[in-house]
Amino acid sequence: MSLLVLFPFLFSLCVLTVRCNPISGLTSLPPSAAKVCTLHNSFEPNFVADGDYVIGGIFPLHYNQEMPDLNSTYRALPVKCNGFDPRAFRWAQTMRLAVEEINLRADLLPNYTLGYKIFDSCAYPLTGMRAALAVLNGLRESDSPMCQGASPLLAVIGESGSAQSIVVSRILQPFRIPMISYFSSCACFTDRKQYPTFFRVIPNDDYQVKAIAQLLVRFNWTWVGLVRGDHEYGRFAVQGLLRELQGTKVCVAYQEMIPLLYNRKRALQIMEVMRLSSAKVVVVFSAEGEMTPFLRDYMTQNITGIQWVASEAWVTASVFTASEFYPYLGGTIGFGIRKGHISRLSLYLQTINPQMYPNNMLVKELWEALYGCDPFALPGSLLPPCSGQESLLEQHSAYMNTSNPRVAYNVYKAVYAVAHSLHNLLLCQLGTGPFQNKSCAQRNNIHPWQLQYYLQEVEFNIAEEKVNFDLKGDSIPYYDILNWQRGKGGNIEFVNVGLFDGTKPAGEELVIQEDRIMWPCFTPQVPVSICSASCLPGSRKAVRRGEPVCCFDCVPCDSGKISNQTNSIECTLCPEDFWSNNDRTVCIPKKVEFLGYDSLGIALTVISMMGACITIAVFAVFFYHRNTVIVRINNSELSFFILFALTLCFLCSLVFIGKPTFWSCMLRHTAFSITFSLCISCILGKTLVVLAAFTATRPGDNIMKWLGPKQQRTIIFVSTLIQVIICAAWLIDDPPSPSPNTQYERSKIILECSVGSSIAFWCVLGYIGLQASLCFVLAFLARRLPGNFNEAKFITFSMLIFCAVWLAFIPAYVSSPGNYADAVESFAILASSFGLLFCLFAPKCYIILLKPKKNTKQHLMVK
Numbered sequence: 077m078s079l080l081v082l083f084p085f086l087f088s089l090c091v092l093t094v095r096c097n098p099i100s101g102l103t104s105l106p107p108s109a110a111k112v113c114t115l116h117n118s119f120e121p122n123f124v125a126d127g128d129y130v131i132g133g134i135f136p137l138h139y140n141q142e143m144p145d146l147n148s149t150y151r152a153l154p155v156k157c158n159g160f161d162p163r164a165f166r167w168a169q170t171m172r173l174a175v176e177e178i179n180l181r182a183d184l185l186p187n188y189t190l191g192y193k194i195f196d197s198c199a200y201p202l203t204g205m206r207a208a209l210a211v212l213n214g215l216r217e218s219d220s221p222m223c224q225g226a227s228p229l230l231a232v233i234g235e236s237g238s239a240q241s242i243v244v245s246r247i248l249q250p251f252r253i254p255m256i257s258y259f260s261s262c263a264c265f266t267d268r269k270q271y272p273t274f275f276r277v278i279p280n281d282d283y284q285v286k287a288i289a290q291l292l293v294r295f296n297w298t299w300v301g302l303v304r305g306d307h308e309y310g311r312f313a314v315q316g317l318l319r320e321l322q323g324t325k326v327c328v329a330y331q332e333m334i335p336l337l338y339n340r341k342r343a344l345q346i347m348e349v350m351r352l353s354s355a356k357v358v359v360v361f362s363a364e365g366e367m368t369p370f371l372r373d374y375m376t377q378n379i380t381g382i383q384w385v386a387s388e389a390w391v392t393a394s395v396f397t398a399s400e401f402y403p404y405l406g407g408t409i410g411f412g413i414r415k416g417h418i419s420r421l422s423l424y425l426q427t428i429n430p431q432m433y434p435n436n437m438l439v440k441e442l443w444e445a446l447y448g449c450d451p452f453a454l455p456g457s458l459l460p461p462c463s464g465q466e467s468l469l470e471q472h473s474a475y476m477n478t479s480n481p482r483v484a485y486n487v488y489k490a491v492y493a494v495a496h497s498l499h500n501l502l503l504c505q506l507g508t509g510p511f512q513n514k515s516c517a518q519r520n521n522i523h524p525w526q527l528q529y530y531l532q533e534v535e536f537n538i539a540e541e542k543v544n545f546d547l548k549g550d551s552i553p554y555y556d557i558l559n560w561q562r563g564k565g566g567n568i569e570f571v572n573v574g575l576f577d578g579t580k581p582a583g584e585e586l587v588i589q590e591d592r593i594m595w596p597c598f599t600p601q602v603p604v605s606i607c608s609a610s611c612l613p614g615s616r617k618a619v620r621r622g623e624p625v626c627c628f629d630c631v632p633c634d635s636g637k638i639s640n641q642t643n644s645i646e647c648t649l650c651p652e653d654f655w656s657n658n659d660r661t662v663c664i665p666k667k668v669e670f671l672g673y674d675s676l677g678i679a680l681t682v683i684s685m686m687g688a689c690i691t692i693a694v695f696a697v698f699f700y701h702r703n704t705v706i707v708r709i710n711n712s713e714l715s716f717f718i719l720f721a722l723t724l725c726f727l728c729s730l731v732f733i734g735k736p737t738f739w740s741c742m743l744r745h746t747a748f749s750i751t752f753s754l755c756i757s758c759i760l761g762k763t764l765v766v767l768a769a770f771t772a773t774r775p776g777d778n779i780m781k782w783l784g785p786k787q788q789r790t791i792i793f794v795s796t797l798i799q800v801i802i803c804a805a806w807l808i809d810d811p812p813s814p815s816p817n818t819q820y821e822r823s824k825i826i827l828e829c830s831v832g833s834s835i836a837f838w839c840v841l842g843y844i845g846l847q848a849s850l851c852f853v854l855a856f857l858a859r860r861l862p863g864n865f866n867e868a869k870f871i872t873f874s875m876l877i878f879c880a881v882w883l884a885f886i887p888a889y890v891s892s893p894g895n896y897a898d899a900v901e902s903f904a905i906l907a908s909s910f911g912l913l914f915c916l917f918a919p920k921c922y923i924i925l926l927k928p929k930k931n932t933k934q935h936l937m938v939k
């Protein structure tokens with residue numbers, strides 16, 4: 077359907093003439109209003125130039141608008157826009173410059189001229205819509221498209237903010253008029269079904285959020301705050317960033333939204349959240365419009381240490397370059413869109429002054445904004461008057477920042493894209509065209525959709541940079557990483573510290589020169605923004621319930637487990653024979669423990685050596701006094717045997733000290749049991765002798781004959797032999813052997829001698845017990861026998877001690893862990909040996925050495 081028919085329905089702005097309105101016969105318009113075509117409301121373009129082909133431009137020349145009056149008792153005044161934006165004004169001028177440049181070129185659109193109509197969107201969707209409608213409409217009744225031929229509007233350059241672009245795109249869409257945005261980066265535009273005529277010369281935000289996510293990961297900023305403006309741009313960017321952060325170690329501490337209509341109370345609440353949070357990095361998706369009042373309030377709040385991460389929408393906003401912002405915003409890092417060079421821009425901008433455009437309100441406002449004066453001051457105006465010929469200098473950076481234009485460069489590219497497409501369209505050779513039946517577009521009646529075809533296909537270079545659009549109308553993703561540093565005048569300068577090239581393979585996209593970055597508050601290191609400090613090796617992370625994964629506690633590893641990396645999630649168990657060190661950072665071989673020559677071992681050694689020495693000393697005394705009565709009376713041979721056995725007993729406790737080896741284990745119990753058996757056998761022999769000697773009532777009773785020295789030796793031999801046999805059986809069948817024991821203490825290996833066959837072990841002990849008990853019973857019977865020196869009572873006593881020691885030994889042995897069991901056993905050996913030694917030999921030694929007078933037959937035999 078032809079555009080011409082659609083226009084009248086679309087524009088309620090235009091009251092149609094009866095002549096034009098097909099259904100006019102049915103309407104009952106007052107006759108006076110009926111016959112003329114008048115604009116319902118006219119919107120003057122801010123800049124306009126006629127040409128063979130006209131393109132529209134929509135720029136946010138003001139960053140604010142007054143809310144419309146809802147009173148409908150009178151005709152509403154045109155929406156009032158406030159806050160002149162010199163930056164957007166520069167973009168608009170860039171469009172004019174580009175068109176003028178193209179018109180002068182002989183190689184691009186020769187013989188044709190481009191025209192333009194530039195409107196203000198006031199950075200607001202509703203006003204953007206007005207601009208879109210206005211750009212479609214003719215300027216006067218006489219050029220009202222429905223009243224006069226075809227719409228000459230072929231394409232629209234615009235809009236800036238995505239929220240406005242969405243509205244503009246929706247309005248242009250039914251007419252298939254292509255639009256090329258120079259600043260709308262919202263990822264939402266990739267939906268070709270919803271925005272079929274949308275093109276842009278700025279990368280899609282999907283790339284920007286990817287870049288921001290990589291930046292956060294790169295600097296280990298794992299706890300970040302997100303602040304956004306209340307518009308599609310902010311909403312989609314935050315959504316995208318959250319999606320991008322999934323699966324990384326970065327968590328979002330808070331998400332805040334600056335309201336569309338700036339509200340100080342709400343802003344202060346957001347700042348309170350920022351102040352209280354430990355997230356020092358704040359990513360902001362917003363534009364100058366909201367950011368300016370927000371940051372002004374922020375500066376009054378005395379919040380320090382914030383590292384701002386700026387999105388492309390405000391990272392190069394010249395409003396913030398003023399020196400007052402430096403202490404608060406210095407160090408900000410952000411992603412700036414690609415810059416370029418427009419050689420004539422600076423000169424061109426300088427040509428604009430109030431005298432050249434006396435009727436243009438915007439130029440007046442520019443002067444007001446830059447010089448604070450009114451070039452057309454009437455008496456009573458608020459600002460001081462000025463000539464209007466003041467020179468524009470670089471210091472008027474809000475307007476004159478032309479060295480490295482970014483958005484302006486996009487505008488420039490967009491205009492060239494239209495021109496090149498149009499050029500290609502006009503080059504179309506009849507019969508080879510892309511349209512139905514290989515037709516071309518008609519030069520004098522080009523339809524915008526025909527231009528769209530060529531836009532989609534266009535590819536050209538501007539200063540070595542390739543410009544084209546992909547199938548979704550997007551352009552090449554490339555960002556500069558900018559860092560806000562202090563300039564010479566104390567103002568803020570944007571310093572390039574790296575780049576993000578989305579066309580590079582994954583992982584190589586982000587390049588940062590870290591040494592060039594200046595951090596906020598002059599700190600030399602990268603700011604830290606984490607929820608919980610990382611867990612050192614030796615501990616692991618424990619996630620806090622209901623909190624993001626970046627917030628965790630560090631729990632030290634249990635003993636026996638280690639973690640050797642920072643931030644480990646789990647502690648790993650040490651292998652079998654290893655144990656954790658004190659710091660729980662490495663597994664070290666377990667300590668092997670045994671009864672060694674430590675204090676306990678040394679004490680036992682000393683005691684046993686002492687015992688052996690004392691026994692030898694007693695032996696010497698007895699040997700020296702072997703002819704005295706007391707030695708002879710008590711069967712000197714047996715006494716020497718006992719002393720010999722006791723010496724061995726003392727010495728065999730030494731086998732228990734030191735590292736258990738195959739031999740020492742075998743030796744331990746066997747040596748001990750055999751020497752003790754020998755010892756007790758001797759004592760038993762002695763007891764028997766005593767008993768026999770005194771029970772032999774009549775002299776010549778031959779009981780003594782049966783217990784002569786020979787028999788005594790036999791008894792001793794046999795009863796010791798039994799023990800030897802038991803031991804031999806033990807050693808052959810299941811000998812004790814060294815065995816590492818990890819049961820008592822998990823952190824140590826206790827090297828002990830396993831007994832092997834425990835039956836044999838208890839048999840051996842039982843046999844000694846049996847011998848001792850027998851000895852005890854016999855000695856007990858003989859204790860009251862006459863004689864001044866009755867050995868039986870000493871034997872009874874010694875056996876009592878012996879049995880007591882060994883009875884006490886059993887529970888102590890069973891319950892002592894590992895190496896202490898050895899100590900207990902060796903101690904029992906020593907104690908019982910000392911018991912025997914003292915009970916049996918102390919009284920005699922006393923008489924021999926101290927009371928030699930008593931050492932006579934008479935004395936001992938008194939009765």
Ligand code: TRP
Pocket residue numbers: 199236237238239259260261262305307309310362363365388389
């Ligand atoms: N890239 C932003 C966008 O797509 C840039 C922008 C321009 C903007 N003007 C704005 C963002 C106003 C928010 C508000 O929208």
